[in-house]
Structure formats: C-alpha cells, structure tokens
Amino acid sequence: MMSYAQPTQEEFKALLENSSTIAVVGLSDDPTRTSHLVAAAMQQRGYRIIPVNPKASSILGETCYARLQDVPEHIDIVNVFRRSEFCLEVAKDAVEVGADTLWLQQGIVNEEAYQYAKDHGLEVVMDACIKVVDAVVKPNRG
Known part of the structure; x- marks a missing residue:
C-alpha cells in the first residue's frame, strides 16, 4: 500500500499545464455552492x-452528463465534489473512461480510490482545491 503524498508545486504545475478538459463530478447548478x-x-x-x-x-453554458461514461471526449482531470464514500466508484469510472487524473477536492480523502486510480495509471490528487492550486502554480493563466 503506497501512502499518499501531495504533489510538489512543480508536479502540480506540470499536471495543470498539460490539462485542458476538467469533468466536474458533483457540479451543482446552484451558483452559491x-x-x-x-x-x-x-x-x-x-x-x-x-x-x-x-x-x-x-451548467455554466455546458451540457451536463449523468455519468463520466456519457462524456463523448477525452477527460484530462476528473475533479470530484462528492463525499469520500462515493470516491471509489468515481475512481473506477475515471479509469474506465481513460481520464489522466483523479482530483479529489479539498476535504475529500479516500485511500481506496487513491490506490485504485494509482494502480490503473492515473495521477491522483486528494484534499486540494484545484482553483487554489491553479492560481498558485499558474498565476497568469486565463
């Protein structure tokens, strides 16, 4: 069993620079969420x-999909806003669709999901806000 270590700033930067498509699992249509x-x-x-x-x-002018398997294009990052107990299922879906990275948002940790995604070749980030990390490692994007 590998133990999880947060990527370094350089690793975060490379991961985000090489990503353009983010599937957000659990994206709410409520603008206050x-x-x-x-x-x-x-x-x-x-x-x-x-x-x-x-x-x-x-949501946000983009078509919603019920499941990752319904998304008709390559996904670079699966960004997860679901409770920890749902993350193993999301990890399995991310592997199935050939995503590059499984990213569990701040406050979300699931060792089983981490291990499953890692074992199937995905990069994994847990307990980190993608927006905060992106702003820190790539301050001039956008």
Whole structure:
C-alpha cells in the first residue's frame, strides 16, 4: 500500500499545464455552492468544464452528463465534489473512461480510490482545491 503524498508545486504545475478538459463530478447548478464557484473560476481561467450532474441539463453554458461514461471526449482531470464514500466508484469510472487524473477536492480523502486510480495509471490528487492550486502554480493563466 503506497501512502499518499501531495504533489510538489512543480508536479502540480506540470499536471495543470498539460490539462485542458476538467469533468466536474458533483457540479451543482446552484451558483452559491463551492463546486459551482470553483468550476466557474476554472472556466474563466481557460479550462473546458464538463459538468457531471444527472439532475441538470446545462451548467455554466455546458451540457451536463449523468455519468463520466456519457462524456463523448477525452477527460484530462476528473475533479470530484462528492463525499469520500462515493470516491471509489468515481475512481473506477475515471479509469474506465481513460481520464489522466483523479482530483479529489479539498476535504475529500479516500485511500481506496487513491490506490485504485494509482494502480490503473492515473495521477491522483486528494484534499486540494484545484482553483487554489491553479492560481498558485499558474498565476497568469486565463
């Protein structure tokens, strides 16, 4: 069992520079929710946001998909706004669709999901806000 270590600033920078498409699992259509605020900020910084939310048809001007498996294009980062107990299932979906990175938002940690994604070749970030990290490692993007 590997133990998780947060990527270095350089690793975060490389990961984000090589990513353009972010599927946001658990993206809320409520503009006051953290997932919506973070996704909107990433969209403004030039990333393509793909909402994964079975209850909405469109968020931030983008078509929503019920599941990662329904997204018709390559996903660089699967950004997860779901409780920890749902993350292993999301990790399995991310592996199935061939995503490059599984990113669990700040406050979300799941060792099983980490191990599964790692074992299947994905980069994994846990307990970190993608918006904050992006602003720190790439301050002039967007």
